[in-house]
Amino acid sequence: LGICLGMQLLASTSEEFGFHDGLNLVPGAVLAMPRQNSSGDRLKVPFIGWAPLGLENTESVAHSCLRNVGSRSLYLVHSFHVVPKHPSHLMATYDYGGHRITAAIRSGNTTGVQFHPEKSGAVGLQIISDFVSFG
DSSP states (O other): OEETHHHHHTSSEEOTTSOEEOOOSSOEEEEEOOSBOTTSOBOOSSEEEEEEOEEOOHHHHHTSTTTTTTTOEEEEEESEEEEESSGGGEEEEEEETTEEEEEEEEETTEEEESSOGGGSHHHHHHHHHHHHHTO
């Protein structure tokens, strides 16, 4: 389970502070957060706050640590986000200024979450418990 930066390390590459290779456990790239919303207005970066999840791959979610989350809000703080290469690796997103931002990815037994379950109250504790008991 990679949390926040741990999730970003799972990707193939990152453009944070230059171009760098990642672990390539979940193919994709770490890119800068959008700086403008869909209307062209400036967005605050880093994003710091709570956001409800939108579940993307219900079969993958049903067999993961996110199976009990639903659309509840989780706490995030980040300036970069993972864009997975394969849509099948995308488990959850959230909306930021009209942009769909990756909140969780999964490939096999490898899971990454951009949010902080340890700071997300009861739902975050449930995610950690479900990961430990189920994966």
